[in-house]
Amino acid sequence: MRLPTSFFERDVLEVAPDLLGKYIARQHDGAVTLHRIVETEAYRGEEDLACHASKGRTPRTEVMYGRGGRVYVYLIYGMHHLLNFVTSGEGNPQAALIRGVEGALGPGRVGKLLRLDKSFYAEDLLTSTRIWVVDNCEPAPQIATGKRVGVDYAGAWKNKPWRFIALPLNEADRGRSGDKI
DNA sequence: AGCAAGATCGGT
DNA sequence: CCGATCTTGCTG
Numbered sequence: 147m148r149l150p151t152s153f154f155e156r157d158v159l160e161v162a163p164d165l166l167g168k169y170i171a172r173q174h175d176g177a178v179t180l181h182r183i184v185e186t187e188a189y190r191g192e193e194d195l196a197c198h199a200s201k202g203r204t205p206r207t208e209v210m211y212g213r214g215g216r217v218y219v220y221l222i223y224g225m226h227h228l229l230n231f232v233t234s235g236e237g238n239p240q241a242a243l244i245r246g247v248e249g250a251l252g253p254g255r256v257g258k259l260l261r262l263d264k265s266f267y268a269e270d271l272l273t274s275t276r277i278w279v280v281d282n283c284e285p286a287p288q289i290a291t292g293k294r295v296g297v298d299y300a301g302a303w304k305n306k307p308w309r310f311i312a313l314p315l316n317e318a319d320r321g322r323s324g325d326k327i
Numbered sequence: 328a329g330c331a332a333g334a335t336c337g338g339t
Numbered sequence: 340c341c342g343a344t345c346t347t348g349c350t351g
Contacts, residue, residue, distance in 0.1 A: 224344030226335050254335045296334050
């Protein structure tokens with residue numbers, strides 16, 4: 147059930163939408179909770195000016211340069227821990243930001259719900275007993291796309307439709323896949 | 328060493 | 340719209 151390395155070692159533009167409908171498992175105080183992923187964003191390589199790796203290899207971006215399947219967490223605005231999953235392979239810095247799970251919309255709220263902190267930096271999703279991602283037997287949700295949030299500084303890259311949202315069932319039933327938002 | 332800005336959120 | 344709150348990367 148735990149997603150294998152091969153799931154993450156693909157281009158982030160494939161992994162980010164594929165994460166929708168998957169479940170983040172979080173073990174804390176002896177209990178495991180599951181959280182369905184409903185919104186993600188793709189950050190893709192050094193050329194993507196919205197991606198932290200556009201600054202090159204630094205202590206902060208180091209984990210993105212490693213293999214896929216590890217966690218990239220960082221503190222933003224001095225208070226929110228944002229959760230990302232590293233994708234693609236060695237030397238190709240990409241990450242999928244978890245912008246929303248059921249019960250917590252917005253990346254800051256996701257970090258709070260999952261009780262994340264800097265100790266999760268570089269956590270291995272394939273061996274960790276604190277956090278991992280599991281597949282499910284549900285059909286893949288319909289997906290809406292849109293521009294990434296809060297990256298107006300990123301020049302031409304700010305308009306890339308690299309935000310992915312799982313449509314709720316009532317909307318998906320109307321067959322409105324591929325919507326923009 | 329100092330500084331400006333940030334993949335955000337909650338309250339006016 | 341504004342403040343919180345602190346890490347980061349850049350400048351000097």
